[in-house]
Amino acid sequence: MTLVPEFRGNTPRPLGELDGWLAGVHEDALEPDLPIVDPHHHIWDGGHGRYLLDEFLRDLRSGHNIVSTVFVQVKTMYRVDASEAMKPIGEVEFANGIAAASASGYYGKTRVCDGIVVFADLLLGDEVEPVLERLIRAGNGRLRGIRQGATWDSGSAAYGRKFGPRHLLREASFRKGFSHLASLGLSFDAWLYYHQLPDLVDLLCTFPETSVVLDHAGGILGIPPHTDRRVVFQIWQSNLRSLARLPNLTVKIGGLGMLYNGWDFHVRESPPSSIELANAWRPYVEECIEIFGPERCMFESNFPVDKQSCGYGQLWNAFKRITHEFSVDEKAALYHDTAARIYRLGGEAMRG
Numbered sequence: 001m002t003l004v005p006e007f008r009g010n011t012p013r014p015l016g017e018l019d020g021w022l023a024g025v026h027e028d029a030l031e032p033d034l035p036i037v038d039p040h041h042h043i044w045d046g047g048h049g050r051y052l053l054d055e056f057l058r059d060l061r062s063g064h065n066i067v068s069t070v071f072v073q074v075k076t077m078y079r080v081d082a083s084e085a086m087k088p089i090g091e092v093e094f095a096n097g098i099a100a101a102s103a104s105g106y107y108g109k110t111r112v113c114d115g116i117v118v119f120a121d122l123l124l125g126d127e128v129e130p131v132l133e134r135l136i137r138a139g140n141g142r143l144r145g146i147r148q149g150a151t152w153d154s155g156s157a158a159y160g161r162k163f164g165p166r167h168l169l170r171e172a173s174f175r176k177g178f179s180h181l182a183s184l185g186l187s188f189d190a191w192l193y194y195h196q197l198p199d200l201v202d203l204l205c206t207f208p209e210t211s212v213v214l215d216h217a218g219g220i221l222g223i224p225p226h227t228d229r230r231v232v233f234q235i236w237q238s239n240l241r242s243l244a245r246l247p248n249l250t251v252k253i254g255g256l257g258m259l260y261n262g263w264d265f266h267v268r269e270s271p272p273s274s275i276e277l278a279n280a281w282r283p284y285v286e287e288c289i290e291i292f293g294p295e296r297c298m299f300e301s302n303f304p305v306d307k308q309s310c311g312y313g314q315l316w317n318a319f320k321r322i323t324h325e326f327s328v329d330e331k332a333a334l335y336h337d338t339a340a341r342i343y344r345l346g347g348e349a350m351r352g
């Protein structure tokens with residue numbers, strides 16, 4: 001019997017170790033010609049190992065037709081000599097540099113970091129406006145949105161995390177900062193847990209003109225004290241239905257390989273197949289699509305964080321197994337069109 005360790009964060013194993021774990025597993029890509037925008041991945045060089053362009057390209061060569069990607073903040077390459085508010089400019093410059101290299105075509109047809117989402121501290125209130133303007137300039141036309149994590153939990157999910165205010169999205173100073181996004185053409189990526197989603201409902205009602213993307217299918221948890229999947233599902237489902245009434249919200253379906261989801265694929269001797277992943281994830285994927293419709297949903301990889309549970313090729317195969325019976329138009333929306341529209345990705349990426 002495999003003993004399941006206590007939750008110790010979403011990235012306990014170094015990436016080099018994961019490469020060895022995944023090395024013996026291969027699946028041919030299902031529907032290999034289907035154009036995909038991967039709207040949520042990270043690139044970093046830090047304590048959890050190196051995952052730069054070369055490492056990401058190795059995952060992209062899994063056989064799926066990834067035409068473009070969106071880089072999402074991960075607090076990497078911050079400027080060490082800048083004020084606290086301006087440090088994230090370094091991350092924008094870093095992602096934009098990778099995007100420029102990728103756009104040359106030298107590394108293949110995928111336009112990596114074609115869109116960029118980074119952190120800005122909206123708790124600065126009105127003082128965040130010049131920060132946002134600097135970030136936009138540093139993005140060289142590629143900055144699409146801001147993400148400021150709002151996750152908060154009193155249980156195991158708190159391990160190793162420095163949470164902000166419990167109800168960040170309701171803070172007056174945060175909302176002053178948030179009010180500047182729409183006028184600057186920026187969306188907001190919302191990352192919070194399933195039991196916090198009423199805070200997001202209230203925010204969306206207050207700012208109906210701002211485009212908001214809910215990350216990771218709404219932050220499902222499966223670790224103590226959130227181990228009753230039936231109860232968690234019911235609360236999550238109810239909160240998603242409330243969010244669906246607000247037309248300025250779209251949903252990223254993914255992040256299901258993060259360890260706080262509680263499927264414990266990471267403790268196995270060998271990685272799961274796409275069939276096993278699809279069986280575990282199907283109820284959540286299908287519920288998201290049923291509630292929001294394909295035109296408001298987009299699949300994401302959340303790599304390399306989700307690499308703790310599976311390979312890049314297996315992840316996309318799992319989604320494709322779940323949507324096997326969907327129409328051509330529904331698949332186009334889920335895998336490409338919704339992400340391309342929300343993050344305003346154009347040119348060759350739009351055509352695949």
